[in-house]
Amino acid sequence: MFEMSSVLPLHNGLTEAWFDAVARDQLLIQRDPETGRVQMYPRARVLGAPQREPEWVPTSGRGVLYSFTVVHRSVHREFSSLTPFVIALVDLDEGPRITSWIVDTPLENIRCDMKLRLVFREIHSGFKMPCFAEA
Amino acid sequence: MAKEYFPSGSAAIVGAFESPRRKAPGIHPYQIHAEVIAEALADAGLDLSDVDGFATAASFPSEAGWQLNVVEIAEYVGIKPSWVCSTDIGGAAPLSHVGNAVAAIHAGLCETVVISYASSGRSWPLPASDFNTGQTGPGEFEVPYGVSTISAYALAATRYMHQYGLRSEELAEIAVQARRYAHLNPQAMYRDIITVDDVLSSPMISSPLRKLDCCVVSDSGGAIVVTSRDRASDTRRGGPSILGFGEAISHGQMNQMSDLTTTCAEFSGRRAFESAGLTPGDIKVAQIYDSFTITVALSLEALGFVPKGEVGGFIAGGGIAAGGRLPINTDGGGLSSNHAGRRGMFAIIEAVRQLRGESHGLQLSDPELCLVNGTGGWLSATSTLILGGK
Known part of the structure; x- marks a missing residue:
């Protein structure tokens, strides 16, 4: 902890x-x-x-945005330098919900229930994770 | 008719004390445990030698919890319990300690229980935890994305606002209302009146939650004494009976929370009402865990006080204001008065004060019942109590 x-x-x-x-x-x-x-x-x-x-x-790489938050302040040094970043809960077309980031998408375009496509991004130095962008 | 899975009315809260501390740099949390236990017992007119049951939870770094923290704190204070409990469901834990203490007393495992809580959430030099879980196991799939406690609640707020049209102004009113009651409370951490505009112009932390949508961070603690209804008459002041109790757990990772627009208070609240033989309509004042404004909004619906999707109108219409349908957090709540990490303890204590006519903030005229709802973690768990009677 x-x-x-x-x-x-x-x-x-x-x-x-x-x-x-x-x-x-x-x-x-x-x-x-x-x-x-x-x-x-x-x-x-x-x-x-x-x-x-x-x-x-x-997975197909398709999903829908269930919810999101734009993080403007983070106390952890690994994240404070990354703000603003967008945390998302994504419902994959196959069913499961996963935690991810929205990338490559203007903030003003981000809405709950929007369709998303899977991309891969290096979210920390040398560390790649699944992310999503507007479809 | 009350459901028999909980021994409704068989025990009472006969002592209660909330530390006036809010900023206590250099003070170890165990010192605060000792202080509040002494004062709660004095309030009850009991001695430590009368205590044969003990419950606490102290696993957060700010609580100085390592392993066996319930053992260590009992040792520090000098309690030799025949019944011990350290249910740890975040800020709701003290409510679960009460419910389980009532069951233990009813079963004959013990007679008089002290429940304490202390945390130096603000000043203790131990670093706070940044994320909801560790980055191994389930957290491997959430922690790398930086989901903090605030972000978790923000995700719920975004979804609720999208689905039901709740406006930021309505959420802000919850913080404004808390401050009105804190203004009346000499011990409250922040007492200056604020407006909706103040909330909406405070810095955005994790959208849509702004700084003033978030609770205070204090160093504080509290303790209560629970004993059988029979023995309560031998105490200095007596106190309200525990009429109803329910607890529920939901999720550890946010990606496992199926519906972000409600909480498991739907279940814990129903159990509390059923065990007390009461309905939401019977309750005229409540202490509703307010880690964030959205916590209150979701809880009011989950507990059945407001129809699903209508909490924005309820708040805008003065539903939680003095003289409204359901004044809540009458001491100023976690949003303005006191939140050291597990607000549940302070919510219980304010309920006891309210029923004794001694609220630190807004005192209602002779309330008969007070509901307390705790929310732990990141909407992860809830525990609900209904207190009443003298």
Whole structure:
């Protein structure tokens, strides 16, 4: 809980695969092989059914903006130099909601429920993550 | 008819004390624990030797919590409890401590419980946590994007405003109203009257939330004493009974919150009303956790005080003003009076004061009931109490 010297994720055996895919400009989600239900964030087991393991599936890269906030002030040094930046909750067409950033889009164009397309951006030095832009 | 899953009315809050501290540089939070426990027991006319149950939560850096913090604080003060509780659901935790204390007393695990809280949220040199979770596990997919507590609430505000047409002016009125009550409270951190324009011209932090949409950050603490209704008559002043209780948890990561326009107070509130055999219409004054203005707006609807989507009109129409349908946060709330990290404790104490006729801010004329709703984390958890009777 103490101030993090880095905001970069510390991977584990499971999440390594997801970040490896991001490095190849792929956004993976997980699917329950029995019901077909999809989930994010990645978990070792199916959400609500820990007796089953999910499988990785690719996404189309299309989504809709559920909500967003333009961050003007941040106390953390990794983010204070990046303001303003736009945090977003994006509903992927496949179903899951993910946290992301809106990029390459004028602030005045950003609206809830707008259609988005997936892009990949280096959001911290040497660290790429999925982001979204207006479709 | 009250539901029997909670022993409604079987216990009472017989002592309460809110630290007048707001800025306490160099003061360790455990000192504040000791101070407020002493004063709450004095208020009840009890001694530490009467206490056989203890509850607190102190996991935040500003609370000096490391591991086993409930053990360490009991040790520091000198409490030897037969029942202990450290449910940690953020700022709502003190309310859950009360509800669980009532159940423990009813079950015979203990007789008299002290619940304390202290934090040097403002001045303690330990750094504050910046993000909602660590950057490993679930947080790997949210922390790198910089989702702070304020940003999380801002996401909820953006969605609610989009979906229901709530205006920034209406949200601002919640902060303005809190300051009116804080103006009456000599202990409040900020007391100067503010206007909607003041809120709207304060710096934008994370849109649509501005500085004055956010709670104060104080160094403070509080404690309450809970005992059985039977034993309450032997205390110095008695106090209101705990009539209803409900708690609920929702999410850890914002991307797991399915509907950002409501809170799990829909569930905890319903449980509280059902266990008390009451409805929202019975409640004329409430303490509603106000970490941010949007927290109040969402909670008023989730608790059933206002129909879904209509809270903007309710606020604009004076619904939370003195003389309105439901005055709230009568001490000035977290927005103006006191918020050291877990506002729930201060909300409970103000409810007790309100029912004793001793509000630090706006005192209503002889209220019979007061609802308290706590919201923890980033709309992550809620706990609801209904207090009443003498």
